[in-house]
Amino acid sequence: MSTVHVLASPSRYVQGKDALATLGPRLAELGAAPLLVADDVVWSIVGPAVSTSLAGVGTSVVREPFGTYATVAAVDSLVENIRAGGHDVVVGIGGGSTIDAVKAAGHLAQIRWVSIPTAASSDAPTSALSVIYTDDGAFLEYRFFPKNPDLVLIDTQVVANAPVAFLVGGIGDALATWVEARAVARGTGTTMAGGRPTHTGTALARLCWDLLWENSLQALDAVRAKTVTPALEAVVEANTLLSGLGFESGGLAAAHAIHNGLTSAPQTHGLTHGQKVNIGTLTQLVLEGAPAQEVEDFVVFTTKVGLPNTLTEIGLSTDSPELAAVAAAATVEGETIHAMPFPVTPDMLVDALRTIEGLSRRVRAAHGLPEPVLYVHA
Ligand SMILES: [Zn+2]
Numbered sequence: 503m504s505t506v507h508v509l510a511s512p513s514r515y516v517q518g519k520d521a522l523a524t525l526g527p528r529l530a531e532l533g534a535a536p537l538l539v540a541d542d543v544v545w546s547i548v549g550p551a552v553s554t555s556l557a558g559v560g561t562s563v564v565r566e567p568f569g570t571y572a573t574v575a576a577v578d579s580l581v582e583n584i585r586a587g588g589h590d591v592v593v594g595i596g597g598g599s600t601i602d603a604v605k606a607a608g609h610l611a612q613i614r615w616v617s618i619p620t621a622a623s624s625d626a627p628t629s630a631l632s633v634i635y636t637d638d639g640a641f642l643e644y645r646f647f648p649k650n651p652d653l654v655l656i657d658t659q660v661v662a663n664a665p666v667a668f669l670v671g672g673i674g675d676a677l678a679t680w681v682e683a684r685a686v687a688r689g690t691g692t693t694m695a696g697g698r699p700t701h702t703g704t705a706l707a708r709l710c711w712d713l714l715w716e717n718s719l720q721a722l723d724a725v726r727a728k729t730v731t732p733a734l735e736a737v738v739e740a741n742t743l744l745s746g747l748g749f750e751s752g753g754l755a756a757a758h759a760i761h762n763g764l765t766s767a768p769q770t771h772g773l774t775h776g777q778k779v780n781i782g783t784l785t786q787l788v789l790e791g792a793p794a795q796e797v798e799d800f801v802v803f804t805t806k807v808g809l810p811n812t813l814t815e816i817g818l819s820t821d822s823p824e825l826a827a828v829a830a831a832a833t834v835e836g837e838t839i840h841a842m843p844f845p846v847t848p849d850m851l852v853d854a855l856r857t858i859e860g861l862s863r864r865v866r867a868a869h870g871l872p873e874p875v876l877y878v879h880a
Pocket of ligand 1: 624625675758775779
């Protein structure tokens with residue numbers, strides 16, 4: 503049991519409408535020869551603004567495309583490109599996978615790294631760790647680094663222009679932060695930052711939760727209108743900065759372990775990280791015997807946000823044989839579920855997963871909310 507308390511954070515966090523216009527000078531402070539990593543779709547959206555900003559300080563634009571997942575091969579290939587091009591800072595532009603691959607590559611190549619998320623869809627950008635996947639998109643491993651990104655920059659107009667589903671996913675990821683951090687604070691487990699949580703880390707997780715409950719529905723309205731409002735700014739900060747600091751330094755528990763377990767079920771492929779995490783959060787609330795009102799409020803709120811809270815909505819059912827494999831994967835040694843303040847067995851987890859189906863259907867019906875629709879992976 504560790505009695506050391508640790509907080510980790512990126513060196514600089516920059517958020518706002520048209521923040522990309524400030525990238526050139528910020529990047530010039532970190533290196534002279536950046537390698538920008540972005541897939542073709544992302545580059546078609548932000549490439550012009552990034553290029554203009556870099557040109558303004560005389561920095562040349564070298565862009566490397568990216569595939570779908572942060573795999574071992576994708577990371578190694580980036581390292582080769584960094585060395586071949588003599589780059590001194592690598593910049594991940596796009597979603598969580600691009601950013602995770604860039605962090606891992608920057609660490610291996612021993613240069614600085616920068617995260618530029620183009621949606622507020624996950625809490626990956628600020629942390630000092632990457633999630634590595636198999637070629638098929640199943641969870642493979644966490645990789646930990648001795649430092650966080652040198653810069654995280656998020657342009658809220660880019661977030662407002664992105665599909666609303668990205669923000670929905672980010673809210674799902676961020677809602678887990680407080681539920682997991684308070685479980686870790688109650689127990690004796692350690693966080694991804696490498697110690698017991700600080701009061702600061704736990705408090706940031708709580709602030710993340712409060713901002714989401716107050717602002718999420720209006721932030722979704724803003725993204726549907728492609729506008730930047732104070733509600734959107736609050737949710738972007740919650741999803742990106744507070745969820746990032748909150749998970750890394752407040753701690754992960756059952757919800758993310760259940761997410762990782764769910765990636766082993768092929769039916770769930772194609773769903774976003776945050777959608778699967780939301781199933782994990784509700785399952786954790788059941789597992790820990792959270793107050794009935796809190797569970798009910800969570801089902802109502804996440805249904806209104808548009809997040810799944812039934813097995814049906816992630817392509818599974820209470821009879822799915824995959825539930826046993828999900829529970830086994832979520833409870834392997836080293837998984838964050840063991841930071842819960844009580845021991846969790848695979849049997850307990852299968853029971854909790856099977857419970858959420860009827861629970862959410864009952865609460866949704868009682869509140870006049872729509873019935874779940876079966877998710878079918880294309
Ligand atoms: Zn997450």
